[in-house]
Amino acid sequence: MSVQLRETAQALAQTLWREHTVYRERSGGVVIRGEHVQRWISLAPAGGRDEILVRVGRILDGGTTAPARSEAVVPLSTETVQLAATCRRLLAEAASGPTPAAARPTTAHHAVNSGARSGRRAGGRGFGYWAVVACVVGIAALAVYGASVGT
Known part of the structure; x- marks a missing residue:
């Protein structure tokens, strides 16, 4: 199936983009990169014997890839033109979604660790907020006290 998958990817890449790179993933899939369109x-391979999972996503600054934004399962026997139409639809869906300013790929481990760090930062910011509020209240109380003592 990997040979047929690679041939399908080559034909699809030539149909979609003039500039592209096709390479094999460690998992046995094939990736088509269109650097010029990011x-x-x-x-x-999908769950079915003659099915493939088509996923699309963005290429971020620096060349890293963002997680997939759209996906579909199609028969491997689908003609290149129909597969290209499916990919165009998925690419349009991916492009229409929200675009975060500082998007970066995350793994489960990274997401857990960054969540812990951001939780500590949020707690630190919360403490800072309450410290400022306490100082303002204290200064206001001193001003009221000073005004009442002075009269």
């Missing part, structure tokens, strides 16, 4: 397409 998008990638992945073709991988």
Whole structure:
């Protein structure tokens, strides 16, 4: 299936983009990178015997890939033109979604660790907020006290 998947990816890449790179993933899938459009397409074996999982996503600054934004399962026997139409639809869906300013790929481990760090930072900011409020209240109380003592 990997040979047929690679041939399908080559034909699809030539149909979609003049400039592209096709390479094999460690998992046995094939990736098509379109650097000029900052998008990638992945073709991988799906659950069915003659099905492939088509996933699309963005290429971030620096060349790293963002997680998939859209996906679909299609028969491997689908003609290149129909597969290209599916990919165009998925690419349009991915492009229409929200674009975070500082998007970066995350793994489960990274997401857990960054969540812990951001939780500590949020707690630190919360403490700072309450410290400022306490200082303002204290200064106001001193001003009221000083005004009442002085009269």
